[in-house]
Amino acid sequence: MYIKTKTFQITPKELGALLTFFYYRRMKFIFILLAILLIINIVFSVLQNRFDWWLIYFVGLGAYFVSLPLFFQPQKRNSTLEFQNRYCEIDENFFAVFYEDGSIVKINYSHFIQVVKKADYYFLYMTKVQFYYLPVAAFESEKDIHRFDLFLQSRQLMKLW
Structure with missing residues (x-):
């Protein structure tokens, strides 16, 4: 994937x-x-x-x-990176965030404790207060969203029901 x-x-x-x-x-x-x-x-x-x-x-x-x-x-609690343009690459092993200034954050899924999905976005929690924001609109297709949901469910980070 x-x-x-x-x-x-x-x-x-x-x-x-x-x-x-x-x-x-x-x-x-x-x-x-x-x-x-x-x-x-x-x-x-x-x-x-x-x-x-x-x-x-x-x-x-x-x-x-x-x-x-x-x-x-x-803006005081989060890094200025969190408010820059960015895109994500998601594969079986890592969740990578590529920022506009050239910074790259690559995270293994074992570091996430929970993923909360709402209608318009995902919050990928690393701690109870630290998270990555990922809008649903950033995905290319519904198929990608569904694949990502199933992958998160298989990792027991999110429940689909």
């Missing part, structure tokens, strides 16, 4: 938006739980005609969790 992608690039703003979306999606349960506790606390405070300090704690905690994505600054 050999797959070569088209040249692609992601901007810091686009990467920040993706990370923010992932964060809110992952924290959805926490937000719902905080909202329920806040509403219960407000109802009990009104019914008992008293001010409850827990209300301020819940509001502060909720504001902290909601504002956390404002601190996501991908």
